[in-house]
Amino acid sequence: MKIIHSPTDVVPAVLTESPGTKSHRAYTQIRADILSCHHLPGTKLNIAGLAADLDVSLGAVREALSMLQSEALVVSEPQRGYTVSPVSPKELADITEARIAIEALCLRTSIERGDLAWESRLVASWHKLSRLSQTDAGKDQHLSETWSRAHADFHAELVGACGNDWLLRMRAMLYEQSERYRRMSVSMPQQTGTRDVPAEHKAIFDAVMERDVERAVAALETHLRKTATIVRSSVAL
Amino acid sequence: MKIIHSPTDVVPAVLTESPGTKSHRAYTQIRADILSCHHLPGTKLNIAGLAADLDVSLGAVREALSMLQSEALVVSEPQRGYTVSPVSPKELADITEARIAIEALCLRTSIERGDLAWESRLVASWHKLSRLSQTDAGKDQHLSETWSRAHADFHAELVGACGNDWLLRMRAMLYEQSERYRRMSVSMPQQTGTRDVPAEHKAIFDAVMERDVERAVAALETHLRKTATIVRSSVAL
DNA sequence: TAAGACGAAAATATAGAAAAATCCAGACCC
DNA sequence: GGGTCTGGATTTTTCTATATTTTCGTCTTA
Numbered sequence: 001m002k003i004i005h006s007p008t009d010v011v012p013a014v015l016t017e018s019p020g021t022k023s024h025r026a027y028t029q030i031r032a033d034i035l036s037c038h039h040l041p042g043t044k045l046n047i048a049g050l051a052a053d054l055d056v057s058l059g060a061v062r063e064a065l066s067m068l069q070s071e072a073l074v075v076s077e078p079q080r081g082y083t084v085s086p087v088s089p090k091e092l093a094d095i096t097e098a099r100i101a102i103e104a105l106c107l108r109t110s111i112e113r114g115d116l117a118w119e120s121r122l123v124a125s126w127h128k129l130s131r132l133s134q135t136d137a138g139k140d141q142h143l144s145e146t147w148s149r150a151h152a153d154f155h156a157e158l159v160g161a162c163g164n165d166w167l168l169r170m171r172a173m174l175y176e177q178s179e180r181y182r183r184m185s186v187s188m189p190q191q192t193g194t195r196d197v198p199a200e201h202k203a204i205f206d207a208v209m210e211r212d213v214e215r216a217v218a219a220l221e222t223h224l225r226k227t228a229t230i231v232r233s234s235v236a237l
Numbered sequence: 238m239k240i241i242h243s244p245t246d247v248v249p250a251v252l253t254e255s256p257g258t259k260s261h262r263a264y265t266q267i268r269a270d271i272l273s274c275h276h277l278p279g280t281k282l283n284i285a286g287l288a289a290d291l292d293v294s295l296g297a298v299r300e301a302l303s304m305l306q307s308e309a310l311v312v313s314e315p316q317r318g319y320t321v322s323p324v325s326p327k328e329l330a331d332i333t334e335a336r337i338a339i340e341a342l343c344l345r346t347s348i349e350r351g352d353l354a355w356e357s358r359l360v361a362s363w364h365k366l367s368r369l370s371q372t373d374a375g376k377d378q379h380l381s382e383t384w385s386r387a388h389a390d391f392h393a394e395l396v397g398a399c400g401n402d403w404l405l406r407m408r409a410m411l412y413e414q415s416e417r418y419r420r421m422s423v424s425m426p427q428q429t430g431t432r433d434v435p436a437e438h439k440a441i442f443d444a445v446m447e448r449d450v451e452r453a454v455a456a457l458e459t460h461l462r463k464t465a466t467i468v469r470s471s472v473a474l
Numbered sequence: 475t476a477a478g479a480c481g482a483a484a485a486t487a488t489a490g491a492a493a494a495a496t497c498c499a500g501a502c503c504c
Numbered sequence: 505g506g507g508t509c510t511g512g513a514t515t516t517t518t519c520t521a522t523a524t525t526t527t528c529g530t531c532t533t534a
Binding site: 024069078091101102105166 | 261328334335407
Protein backbone atom coordinates (compact mmCIF):
# COMPACT_ATOMS: atom_id res chain seq x y z
CA MET A 1 0.00 0.00 0.00
CA LYS A 2 1.24 3.42 -0.88
CA ILE A 3 2.08 5.66 2.01
CA ILE A 4 0.58 9.13 1.98
CA HIS A 5 3.14 11.64 3.10
CA SER A 6 2.22 14.37 5.50
CA PRO A 7 1.44 17.70 3.82
CA THR A 8 4.73 19.22 4.86
CA ASP A 9 6.55 16.49 3.01
CA VAL A 10 4.74 16.64 -0.29
CA VAL A 11 4.43 20.41 -0.57
CA PRO A 12 7.31 21.46 -2.81
CA ALA A 13 9.55 24.18 -1.47
CA VAL A 14 8.69 26.44 -4.37
CA LEU A 15 5.07 26.63 -3.34
CA THR A 16 5.65 27.75 0.21
CA GLU A 17 8.58 29.82 -0.99
CA SER A 18 9.87 29.97 2.55
CA PRO A 19 13.40 29.18 3.55
CA GLY A 20 13.44 25.60 4.73
CA THR A 21 13.43 26.45 8.41
CA LYS A 22 10.34 25.57 10.35
CA SER A 23 10.49 28.85 12.21
CA HIS A 24 10.05 30.66 8.95
CA ARG A 25 7.17 28.49 7.87
CA ALA A 26 5.48 29.19 11.18
CA TYR A 27 6.21 32.87 10.71
CA THR A 28 4.67 32.91 7.24
CA GLN A 29 1.59 31.07 8.42
CA ILE A 30 0.94 33.15 11.52
CA ARG A 31 1.59 36.32 9.56
CA ALA A 32 -0.99 35.38 6.96
CA ASP A 33 -3.49 34.53 9.68
CA ILE A 34 -2.99 37.91 11.30
CA LEU A 35 -3.23 39.87 8.06
CA SER A 36 -6.35 37.98 7.06
CA CYS A 37 -7.81 38.74 10.49
CA HIS A 38 -8.06 35.07 11.31
CA HIS A 39 -6.36 36.20 14.48
CA LEU A 40 -8.19 39.36 15.47
CA PRO A 41 -6.33 42.41 16.77
CA GLY A 42 -5.86 42.42 20.52
CA THR A 43 -6.34 38.70 20.98
CA LYS A 44 -3.85 36.72 22.94
CA LEU A 45 -1.76 34.21 21.04
CA ASN A 46 -1.40 30.93 22.85
CA ILE A 47 2.03 29.59 22.06
CA ALA A 48 1.20 25.96 22.80
CA GLY A 49 -1.96 26.17 20.73
CA LEU A 50 -0.15 27.63 17.77
CA ALA A 51 2.55 24.99 18.08
CA ALA A 52 -0.07 22.27 17.94
CA ASP A 53 -1.87 23.86 14.97
CA LEU A 54 1.28 24.33 12.95
CA ASP A 55 2.81 21.06 14.10
CA VAL A 56 6.05 22.57 15.30
CA SER A 57 7.64 23.00 18.70
CA LEU A 58 7.23 25.84 21.16
CA GLY A 59 10.63 27.24 20.31
CA ALA A 60 9.82 27.55 16.64
CA VAL A 61 6.60 29.43 17.37
CA ARG A 62 8.39 31.65 19.83
CA GLU A 63 10.93 32.58 17.19
CA ALA A 64 8.22 33.21 14.61
CA LEU A 65 6.50 35.56 17.04
CA SER A 66 9.78 37.35 17.60
CA MET A 67 10.01 37.97 13.89
CA LEU A 68 6.46 39.26 13.77
CA GLN A 69 7.20 41.61 16.60
CA SER A 70 9.80 43.30 14.44
CA GLU A 71 7.02 44.08 11.95
CA ALA A 72 4.82 45.37 14.74
CA LEU A 73 2.19 42.76 13.93
CA VAL A 74 2.35 41.35 17.43
CA VAL A 75 3.42 42.83 20.74
CA SER A 76 4.88 41.01 23.71
CA GLU A 77 4.91 41.66 27.39
CA PRO A 78 7.62 39.82 29.28
CA GLN A 79 6.37 36.80 31.15
CA ARG A 80 2.93 37.41 29.74
CA GLY A 81 3.21 36.23 26.20
CA TYR A 82 2.24 37.66 22.85
CA THR A 83 -0.90 39.38 21.59
CA VAL A 84 -1.90 40.50 18.12
CA SER A 85 -1.18 44.22 17.87
CA PRO A 86 -4.31 46.11 18.80
CA VAL A 87 -5.85 48.65 16.48
CA SER A 88 -7.30 52.07 17.24
CA PRO A 89 -8.40 55.22 15.45
CA LYS A 90 -5.36 56.99 16.88
CA GLU A 91 -3.08 54.32 15.48
CA LEU A 92 -4.74 54.52 12.09
CA ALA A 93 -4.31 58.28 12.07
CA ASP A 94 -0.65 57.99 13.05
CA ILE A 95 0.04 55.39 10.41
CA THR A 96 -1.74 57.42 7.75
CA GLU A 97 0.11 60.63 8.52
CA ALA A 98 3.46 58.86 8.74
CA ARG A 99 2.76 57.02 5.54
CA ILE A 100 1.79 60.14 3.63
CA ALA A 101 4.97 61.86 4.73
CA ILE A 102 7.29 59.00 3.95
CA GLU A 103 5.66 57.92 0.70
CA ALA A 104 5.84 61.53 -0.46
CA LEU A 105 9.51 61.67 0.41
CA CYS A 106 10.23 58.45 -1.45
CA LEU A 107 8.17 59.50 -4.45
CA ARG A 108 10.04 62.78 -4.76
CA THR A 109 13.45 61.17 -4.97
CA SER A 110 12.10 58.35 -7.08
CA ILE A 111 10.83 60.78 -9.71
CA GLU A 112 14.04 62.76 -9.59
CA ARG A 113 16.33 59.77 -9.89
CA GLY A 114 14.17 57.41 -11.92
CA ASP A 115 15.65 56.30 -15.22
CA LEU A 116 14.09 54.71 -18.28
CA ALA A 117 14.21 51.21 -16.84
CA TRP A 118 12.20 52.37 -13.84
CA GLU A 119 9.72 54.16 -16.06
CA SER A 120 9.25 50.99 -18.04
CA ARG A 121 8.64 48.88 -14.97
CA LEU A 122 6.15 51.44 -13.75
CA VAL A 123 4.28 51.40 -17.03
CA ALA A 124 4.12 47.63 -16.83
CA SER A 125 2.69 47.51 -13.32
CA TRP A 126 0.29 50.35 -14.14
CA HIS A 127 -0.96 48.45 -17.16
CA LYS A 128 -1.54 45.34 -15.11
CA LEU A 129 -3.38 47.18 -12.36
CA SER A 130 -5.55 49.12 -14.77
CA ARG A 131 -6.77 45.96 -16.48
CA LEU A 132 -7.78 44.15 -13.31
CA SER A 133 -11.09 44.48 -11.54
CA GLN A 134 -11.02 45.34 -7.87
CA THR A 135 -13.47 42.62 -6.95
CA ASP A 136 -13.62 39.02 -8.05
CA ALA A 137 -16.47 38.09 -10.31
CA GLY A 138 -17.76 35.42 -7.94
CA LYS A 139 -18.08 37.17 -4.62
CA ASP A 140 -18.12 40.92 -4.32
CA GLN A 141 -17.47 40.86 -0.61
CA HIS A 142 -13.72 41.22 -0.51
CA LEU A 143 -11.17 42.66 -2.84
CA SER A 144 -9.61 40.34 -5.34
CA GLU A 145 -6.34 38.84 -4.22
CA THR A 146 -4.77 39.38 -7.64
CA TRP A 147 -5.84 43.01 -7.60
CA SER A 148 -4.36 43.49 -4.13
CA ARG A 149 -1.06 42.09 -5.34
CA ALA A 150 -1.06 44.31 -8.42
CA HIS A 151 -1.99 47.28 -6.26
CA ALA A 152 0.89 46.61 -3.91
CA ASP A 153 3.26 46.21 -6.86
CA PHE A 154 2.14 49.47 -8.43
CA HIS A 155 2.64 51.43 -5.23
CA ALA A 156 6.00 49.78 -4.65
CA GLU A 157 7.09 50.58 -8.19
CA LEU A 158 6.15 54.25 -7.80
CA VAL A 159 8.89 54.64 -5.19
CA GLY A 160 11.13 51.99 -6.73
CA ALA A 161 13.79 54.43 -7.88
CA CYS A 162 14.06 56.20 -4.54
CA GLY A 163 17.28 54.43 -3.65
CA ASN A 164 17.16 55.06 0.10
CA ASP A 165 16.84 51.59 1.58
CA TRP A 166 15.91 52.87 5.01
CA LEU A 167 13.08 55.00 3.77
CA LEU A 168 11.87 52.17 1.60
CA ARG A 169 11.94 49.76 4.50
CA MET A 170 9.82 52.12 6.56
CA ARG A 171 7.49 52.67 3.67
CA ALA A 172 7.02 48.93 3.31
CA MET A 173 6.24 48.61 7.00
CA LEU A 174 3.65 51.35 6.87
CA TYR A 175 2.11 49.94 3.71
CA GLU A 176 1.68 46.62 5.42
CA GLN A 177 0.07 48.19 8.45
CA SER A 178 -2.33 50.10 6.23
CA GLU A 179 -3.19 46.88 4.47
CA ARG A 180 -4.02 45.31 7.79
CA TYR A 181 -6.49 48.06 8.56
CA ARG A 182 -7.92 47.93 5.07
CA ARG A 183 -8.49 44.20 5.23
CA MET A 184 -10.13 44.58 8.59
CA SER A 185 -12.71 46.93 7.21
CA VAL A 186 -15.74 45.17 5.90
CA SER A 187 -16.62 45.16 2.22
CA MET A 188 -16.78 48.58 0.68
CA PRO A 189 -20.13 49.17 -0.93
CA GLN A 190 -20.11 52.87 -0.08
CA GLN A 191 -16.84 53.29 -1.90
CA THR A 192 -18.18 52.69 -5.36
CA GLY A 193 -20.60 55.54 -5.01
CA THR A 194 -18.31 58.22 -3.69
CA ARG A 195 -15.03 57.13 -5.09
CA ASP A 196 -13.20 56.23 -8.26
CA VAL A 197 -10.05 54.42 -7.21
CA PRO A 198 -8.74 53.72 -10.74
CA ALA A 199 -9.03 57.44 -11.51
CA GLU A 200 -6.98 58.23 -8.40
CA HIS A 201 -4.30 55.79 -9.52
CA LYS A 202 -4.34 57.26 -13.00
CA ALA A 203 -3.89 60.75 -11.59
CA ILE A 204 -0.77 59.62 -9.73
CA PHE A 205 0.54 57.68 -12.69
CA ASP A 206 0.06 60.51 -15.18
CA ALA A 207 1.73 63.05 -12.93
CA VAL A 208 4.68 60.75 -12.36
CA MET A 209 5.11 60.05 -16.06
CA GLU A 210 5.16 63.78 -16.70
CA ARG A 211 7.72 64.08 -13.90
CA ASP A 212 5.51 66.61 -12.18
CA VAL A 213 6.65 66.05 -8.61
CA GLU A 214 4.25 68.35 -6.83
CA ARG A 215 1.19 67.08 -8.64
CA ALA A 216 2.23 63.47 -8.14
CA VAL A 217 2.79 63.96 -4.43
CA ALA A 218 -0.53 65.76 -4.08
CA ALA A 219 -2.35 63.01 -5.95
CA LEU A 220 -0.72 60.35 -3.82
CA GLU A 221 -1.66 62.19 -0.64
CA THR A 222 -5.27 62.49 -1.77
CA HIS A 223 -5.35 58.79 -2.57
CA LEU A 224 -3.96 57.72 0.79
CA ARG A 225 -6.13 60.09 2.78
CA LYS A 226 -9.30 58.99 1.04
CA THR A 227 -8.49 55.36 1.69
CA ALA A 228 -7.87 56.07 5.35
CA THR A 229 -11.15 57.93 5.67
CA ILE A 230 -13.09 55.07 4.14
CA VAL A 231 -11.38 52.55 6.35
CA ARG A 232 -11.96 54.60 9.48
CA SER A 233 -15.66 54.93 8.87
CA SER A 234 -16.04 51.38 7.66
CA VAL A 235 -14.20 49.46 10.32
CA ALA A 236 -15.61 48.92 13.77
CA LEU A 237 -12.93 50.22 16.07
CA MET B 238 43.42 33.39 45.35
CA LYS B 239 40.49 35.60 44.55
CA ILE B 240 38.64 34.86 41.39
CA ILE B 241 37.94 37.75 39.08
CA HIS B 242 34.42 37.53 37.77
CA SER B 243 33.68 38.33 34.20
CA PRO B 244 31.99 41.72 33.70
CA THR B 245 28.64 40.19 32.91
CA ASP B 246 28.56 38.42 36.24
CA VAL B 247 29.21 41.35 38.53
CA VAL B 248 26.69 43.68 36.92
CA PRO B 249 23.67 43.63 39.24
CA ALA B 250 20.29 43.03 37.70
CA VAL B 251 19.05 46.43 38.82
CA LEU B 252 21.70 48.12 36.75
CA THR B 253 20.75 46.49 33.50
CA GLU B 254 17.09 47.34 34.24
CA SER B 255 15.91 44.43 32.15
CA PRO B 256 12.74 42.43 32.70
CA GLY B 257 13.54 39.24 34.55
CA THR B 258 13.65 37.05 31.48
CA LYS B 259 17.03 35.71 30.54
CA SER B 260 16.32 36.34 26.88
CA HIS B 261 16.04 39.99 27.63
CA ARG B 262 19.22 40.05 29.66
CA ALA B 263 21.02 38.39 26.78
CA TYR B 264 19.45 40.92 24.43
CA THR B 265 20.61 43.86 26.53
CA GLN B 266 24.12 42.49 26.80
CA ILE B 267 24.59 41.63 23.13
CA ARG B 268 23.06 44.94 22.16
CA ALA B 269 25.54 46.83 24.28
CA ASP B 270 28.40 44.81 22.84
CA ILE B 271 27.31 45.65 19.31
CA LEU B 272 26.80 49.34 19.99
CA SER B 273 30.15 49.57 21.70
CA CYS B 274 31.69 47.81 18.71
CA HIS B 275 32.87 44.92 20.84
CA HIS B 276 31.26 42.92 18.08
CA LEU B 277 32.42 44.60 14.89
CA PRO B 278 30.06 45.16 11.96
CA GLY B 279 29.94 42.28 9.53
CA THR B 280 31.29 39.69 11.93
CA LYS B 281 29.49 36.43 12.38
CA LEU B 282 27.86 35.81 15.74
CA ASN B 283 28.42 32.32 17.03
CA ILE B 284 25.31 31.30 18.93
CA ALA B 285 26.97 28.65 21.03
CA GLY B 286 29.81 30.99 21.89
CA LEU B 287 27.46 33.74 22.96
CA ALA B 288 25.46 31.27 25.02
CA ALA B 289 28.61 30.21 26.82
CA ASP B 290 29.75 33.79 27.40
CA LEU B 291 26.41 34.95 28.75
CA ASP B 292 25.75 31.71 30.59
CA VAL B 293 22.35 31.11 29.06
CA SER B 294 21.00 28.47 26.70
CA LEU B 295 21.01 28.51 22.92
CA GLY B 296 17.32 29.33 22.80
CA ALA B 297 17.72 32.45 24.89
CA VAL B 298 20.50 33.75 22.65
CA ARG B 299 18.48 32.92 19.58
CA GLU B 300 15.56 34.90 20.89
CA ALA B 301 17.80 37.82 21.83
CA LEU B 302 19.17 37.86 18.30
CA SER B 303 15.64 37.86 16.93
CA MET B 304 14.93 40.97 18.95
CA LEU B 305 18.09 42.62 17.68
CA GLN B 306 17.11 41.83 14.14
CA SER B 307 14.00 43.93 14.59
CA GLU B 308 16.26 46.88 15.38
CA ALA B 309 18.40 46.10 12.34
CA LEU B 310 21.44 45.64 14.53
CA VAL B 311 21.93 42.11 13.27
CA VAL B 312 20.88 40.35 10.10
CA SER B 313 20.16 36.68 9.66
CA GLU B 314 20.33 34.34 6.75
CA PRO B 315 18.35 31.16 7.21
CA GLN B 316 20.46 28.14 7.97
CA ARG B 317 23.48 30.39 8.09
CA GLY B 318 23.14 32.17 11.37
CA TYR B 319 23.41 35.77 12.42
CA THR B 320 25.93 38.49 11.64
CA VAL B 321 26.32 41.99 12.97
CA SER B 322 24.76 44.38 10.47
CA PRO B 323 27.44 45.61 8.10
CA VAL B 324 28.13 49.30 7.64
CA SER B 325 28.84 51.26 4.50
CA PRO B 326 29.03 54.86 3.30
CA LYS B 327 25.82 54.32 1.34
CA GLU B 328 24.07 53.12 4.45
CA LEU B 329 25.32 56.08 6.44
CA ALA B 330 24.06 58.44 3.75
CA ASP B 331 20.67 56.72 3.65
CA ILE B 332 20.31 56.82 7.41
CA THR B 333 21.34 60.46 7.56
CA GLU B 334 18.89 61.58 4.89
CA ALA B 335 16.06 59.51 6.35
CA ARG B 336 16.84 60.81 9.79
CA ILE B 337 16.90 64.44 8.72
CA ALA B 338 13.55 64.05 7.03
CA ILE B 339 11.84 62.25 9.87
CA GLU B 340 13.35 64.27 12.71
CA ALA B 341 12.25 67.42 10.88
CA LEU B 342 8.74 66.05 10.56
CA CYS B 343 8.58 65.15 14.24
CA LEU B 344 10.05 68.47 15.30
CA ARG B 345 7.46 70.39 13.31
CA THR B 346 4.49 68.74 14.97
CA SER B 347 6.23 68.75 18.31
CA ILE B 348 6.66 72.53 18.21
CA GLU B 349 3.11 72.98 17.00
CA ARG B 350 1.54 70.76 19.61
CA GLY B 351 3.96 71.19 22.50
CA ASP B 352 2.44 72.55 25.70
CA LEU B 353 4.02 74.11 28.76
CA ALA B 354 4.83 70.75 30.35
CA TRP B 355 6.81 69.77 27.28
CA GLU B 356 8.60 73.11 27.22
CA SER B 357 9.56 72.62 30.84
CA ARG B 358 10.95 69.15 30.23
CA LEU B 359 12.89 70.47 27.27
CA VAL B 360 14.39 73.28 29.34
CA ALA B 361 15.42 70.73 31.92
CA SER B 362 17.20 68.42 29.48
CA TRP B 363 18.78 71.39 27.74
CA HIS B 364 20.12 72.64 31.04
CA LYS B 365 21.59 69.27 31.87
CA LEU B 366 23.23 68.89 28.48
CA SER B 367 24.65 72.39 28.48
CA ARG B 368 26.38 71.87 31.80
CA LEU B 369 28.08 68.63 30.89
CA SER B 370 31.40 68.30 29.12
CA GLN B 371 31.51 66.17 26.01
CA THR B 372 34.59 64.32 27.12
CA ASP B 373 35.46 62.80 30.45
CA ALA B 374 38.20 64.49 32.38
CA GLY B 375 40.29 61.34 32.59
CA LYS B 376 40.52 60.13 29.03
CA ASP B 377 39.74 62.37 26.12
CA GLN B 378 39.49 59.51 23.67
CA HIS B 379 35.80 58.79 23.72
CA LEU B 380 32.75 60.83 24.52
CA SER B 381 31.53 60.76 28.07
CA GLU B 382 28.80 58.23 28.74
CA THR B 383 26.83 60.73 30.81
CA TRP B 384 27.04 63.26 28.04
CA SER B 385 25.84 60.72 25.48
CA ARG B 386 22.85 59.96 27.66
CA ALA B 387 22.03 63.63 28.13
CA HIS B 388 22.47 64.19 24.41
CA ALA B 389 20.04 61.39 23.60
CA ASP B 390 17.55 62.75 26.13
CA PHE B 391 17.76 66.24 24.70
CA HIS B 392 17.15 65.07 21.16
CA ALA B 393 14.31 62.82 22.30
CA GLU B 394 12.73 65.68 24.22
CA LEU B 395 12.85 67.97 21.20
CA VAL B 396 10.37 65.73 19.43
CA GLY B 397 8.65 64.61 22.62
CA ALA B 398 5.39 66.42 21.88
CA CYS B 399 5.06 65.07 18.35
CA GLY B 400 2.42 62.57 19.35
CA ASN B 401 2.77 60.28 16.33
CA ASP B 402 4.00 57.03 17.83
CA TRP B 403 4.96 55.58 14.47
CA LEU B 404 7.12 58.50 13.47
CA LEU B 405 8.70 58.50 16.90
CA ARG B 406 9.48 54.83 16.70
CA MET B 407 11.20 55.32 13.37
CA ARG B 408 13.05 58.30 14.70
CA ALA B 409 14.30 56.25 17.63
CA MET B 410 15.51 53.53 15.28
CA LEU B 411 17.39 55.98 13.11
CA TYR B 412 18.88 57.73 16.12
CA GLU B 413 20.20 54.45 17.35
CA GLN B 414 21.71 53.60 13.99
CA SER B 415 23.39 56.98 13.85
CA GLU B 416 24.77 56.40 17.30
CA ARG B 417 26.26 53.13 16.12
CA TYR B 418 28.12 54.91 13.34
CA ARG B 419 29.16 57.70 15.64
CA ARG B 420 30.60 55.31 18.20
CA MET B 421 32.43 53.47 15.48
CA SER B 422 34.26 56.56 14.44
CA VAL B 423 37.47 57.11 16.30
CA SER B 424 37.97 59.98 18.69
CA MET B 425 37.20 63.35 17.24
CA PRO B 426 40.14 65.68 17.56
CA GLN B 427 39.36 67.45 14.32
CA GLN B 428 35.91 68.32 15.59
CA THR B 429 37.01 70.74 18.24
CA GLY B 430 38.71 72.88 15.71
CA THR B 431 36.03 73.14 13.07
CA ARG B 432 32.95 72.70 15.14
CA ASP B 433 31.08 73.99 18.15
CA VAL B 434 28.56 71.34 19.07
CA PRO B 435 27.10 73.14 22.10
CA ALA B 436 26.45 76.17 19.89
CA GLU B 437 24.60 73.96 17.41
CA HIS B 438 22.45 72.59 20.19
CA LYS B 439 21.82 76.09 21.48
CA ALA B 440 20.71 77.21 18.04
CA ILE B 441 18.15 74.41 17.91
CA PHE B 442 17.02 75.01 21.46
CA ASP B 443 16.59 78.76 21.03
CA ALA B 444 14.61 78.39 17.83
CA VAL B 445 12.34 75.80 19.42
CA MET B 446 11.71 77.97 22.48
CA GLU B 447 10.76 80.83 20.21
CA ARG B 448 8.49 78.41 18.35
CA ASP B 449 10.22 79.29 15.11
CA VAL B 450 9.60 76.07 13.20
CA GLU B 451 11.59 76.82 10.08
CA ARG B 452 14.66 78.02 11.94
CA ALA B 453 14.52 75.07 14.32
CA VAL B 454 14.26 72.56 11.50
CA ALA B 455 17.10 74.24 9.64
CA ALA B 456 19.29 74.21 12.72
CA LEU B 457 18.53 70.58 13.36
CA GLU B 458 19.34 69.66 9.77
CA THR B 459 22.65 71.51 9.98
CA HIS B 460 23.48 69.71 13.19
CA LEU B 461 22.71 66.25 11.83
CA ARG B 462 24.47 66.85 8.55
CA LYS B 463 27.63 68.09 10.20
CA THR B 464 27.72 65.10 12.49
CA ALA B 465 27.32 62.75 9.55
CA THR B 466 30.11 64.48 7.63
CA ILE B 467 32.49 64.18 10.58
CA VAL B 468 31.62 60.54 11.09
CA ARG B 469 32.02 59.70 7.42
CA SER B 470 35.47 61.21 7.22
CA SER B 471 36.51 59.86 10.56
CA VAL B 472 35.44 56.27 10.34
CA ALA B 473 37.25 53.72 8.25
CA LEU B 474 34.57 52.25 6.05
C1' DT C 475 -15.93 41.47 51.65
C1' DA C 476 -11.06 40.95 51.53
C1' DA C 477 -6.86 38.36 52.09
C1' DG C 478 -4.41 34.36 51.29
C1' DA C 479 -3.50 29.77 49.70
C1' DC C 480 -3.97 26.42 46.20
C1' DG C 481 -4.05 24.56 41.52
C1' DA C 482 -4.14 24.93 36.61
C1' DA C 483 -2.39 27.03 32.64
C1' DA C 484 0.92 29.43 30.19
C1' DA C 485 5.44 31.38 29.42
C1' DT C 486 10.27 30.70 29.70
C1' DA C 487 14.57 27.93 29.99
C1' DT C 488 17.55 23.96 29.03
C1' DA C 489 19.91 20.06 27.16
C1' DG C 490 20.45 17.12 23.77
C1' DA C 491 18.98 15.25 19.06
C1' DA C 492 18.48 16.13 14.17
C1' DA C 493 19.55 18.66 9.96
C1' DA C 494 22.15 21.62 7.37
C1' DA C 495 26.31 23.92 6.00
C1' DT C 496 31.27 24.30 6.04
C1' DC C 497 35.83 22.49 5.88
C1' DC C 498 39.51 19.56 4.51
C1' DA C 499 42.03 15.96 2.50
C1' DG C 500 42.67 13.05 -1.28
C1' DA C 501 41.58 11.66 -6.03
C1' DC C 502 41.02 12.93 -10.56
C1' DC C 503 41.28 15.56 -14.90
C1' DC C 504 43.34 19.07 -17.89
C1' DG D 505 51.93 20.99 -11.74
C1' DG D 506 47.73 23.35 -10.97
C1' DG D 507 43.03 23.37 -10.56
C1' DT D 508 38.54 21.11 -9.76
C1' DC D 509 35.61 17.74 -7.86
C1' DT D 510 34.11 14.37 -4.33
C1' DG D 511 33.24 12.19 0.09
C1' DG D 512 33.34 12.16 4.70
C1' DA D 513 34.49 14.68 9.35
C1' DT D 514 33.37 18.67 11.89
C1' DT D 515 31.17 22.58 13.19
C1' DT D 516 27.00 25.28 13.53
C1' DT D 517 22.36 26.05 13.21
C1' DT D 518 17.81 24.45 14.05
C1' DC D 519 14.36 21.67 16.37
C1' DT D 520 12.09 19.04 19.98
C1' DA D 521 10.83 17.24 24.40
C1' DT D 522 11.02 18.18 28.97
C1' DA D 523 11.76 20.94 33.18
C1' DT D 524 11.24 25.23 35.69
C1' DT D 525 9.19 29.52 36.79
C1' DT D 526 5.59 32.80 36.69
C1' DT D 527 0.93 34.27 36.30
C1' DC D 528 -4.01 33.96 36.77
C1' DG D 529 -8.27 32.34 38.41
C1' DT D 530 -10.69 30.09 42.17
C1' DC D 531 -11.89 28.63 46.38
C1' DT D 532 -11.48 28.84 51.18
C1' DT D 533 -11.36 31.31 55.43
C1' DA D 534 -11.24 35.02 58.67
